[in-house]
Amino acid sequence: MAVLQMMPLVDHLTCPVCMGRLQHTHLTTCGHRYCESCIRECIDRLRRCPCCNAALRHDQLIRDAQFDGLIGN
Numbered sequence: 001m002a003v004l005q006m007m008p009l010v011d012h013l014t015c016p017v018c019m020g021r022l023q024h025t026h027l028t029t030c031g032h033r034y035c036e037s038c039i040r041e042c043i044d045r046l047r048r049c050p051c052c053n054a055a056l057r058h059d060q061l062i063r064d065a066q067f068d069g070l071i072g073n
Contacts, residue, residue: 013071017042017050023073025064030054033064 015022017038024036032051034042039061042050049056 022067022071025067025071025073027062027064027067028054028056029060029062030056033067036061036063 013021015035015038016032017034020035022033022035025033026036026039027033028039028049030049030052032049034050039050039056040058042048043056043058043061047056048054
């Protein structure tokens, strides 16, 4: 029987930019989640997703209020 490896839950709650707990979570069109302030600063500086380097604009960000509700923001 195959054993599935699962990422620790904390990895899904952590912003890959600031390494803190996600705050005012925003989702990118490429599927990554960031704190709102972190991803907006990255777009201002690089115009790219910090995880996969996909081109990204502010108007492509999606507020993820449902995710924030799940993690208690």
